[in-house]
Amino acid sequence: MAHREAGGGGSPFGGSDSTEIGPIVVPASELARRVRELGAEITEDYRDRAPLLVSVLKGAFVFASDLSRAIRLPVEMDFMAISSYGMATKSSGVVRIVKDLDQDLTGRHVLVVEDIVDSGLTLSYLRRSLLARNPASLEVCALLVKDGQQRIPLDLRYVGFHVPADFVVGYGLDVQERYRNLPDLRVFLGEGS
Numbered sequence: 001m002a003h004r005e006a007g008g009g010g011s012p013f014g015g016s017d018s019t020e021i022g023p024i025v026v027p028a029s030e031l032a033r034r035v036r037e038l039g040a041e042i043t044e045d046y047r048d049r050a051p052l053l054v055s056v057l058k059g060a061f062v063f064a065s066d067l068s069r070a071i072r073l074p075v076e077m078d079f080m081a082i083s084s085y086g087m088a089t090k091s092s093g094v095v096r097i098v099k100d101l102d103q104d105l106t107g108r109h110v111l112v113v114e115d116i117v118d119s120g121l122t123l124s125y126l127r128r129s130l131l132a133r134n135p136a137s138l139e140v141c142a143l144l145v146k147d148g149q150q151r152i153p154l155d156l157r158y159v160g161f162h163v164p165a166d167f168v169v170g171y172g173l174d175v176q177e178r179y180r181n182l183p184d185l186r187v188f189l190g191e192g193s
């Protein structure tokens, strides 16, 4: 389901970084369309039990913002920051909570909003940590899943797109804190990809 644009290289912002930014993987219009679909599905599934959206910072901030507005229910939102990579682009398997949730999850219908699942280590750690807090239910909505990269079986209730195993940036995803504000999801071609 990945979308590629032939020859679509170059940074929309130009400058010396333009050679780092490769073709579009999912254009902004497709992201918007799929987010609307996911929002409608979640609205239907949770119509009797408005969920608490737990967004994983920083990468999921754009997705969570758009997704929350596509859900026609009185959702609540909370944020958690997890670090799994440090400054590198390959998974180290080392995960730590940088910022914890403000809300008590006991008895809540929790829907985790994740940006991208690569090895699955981050999500697996997160699930264990959140399940220990006794939610009434716990599901995951991941915008992107990298094909063939998962080292552990994952239970993902909602998935936006399956993408190739390239390192991608844009729509909230970064490399060393850059390119989160690119409207399209693009391949990163620079150092460490």
Ligand code: IMP
Residues within 6 Å of the ligand: 059, 084, 085, 091, 115, 116, 117, 118, 119, 120, 121, 122, 123, 166, 167, 168, 169, 173, 174, 175
């Ligand atoms: P995992 O633990 O290997 O599944 O990695 C998941 C986390 O690594 C995501 O939440 C992202 O923060 C980061 N990540 C993995 N792949 C990418 C990518 O292609 N671009 C940007 N961040 C990524």
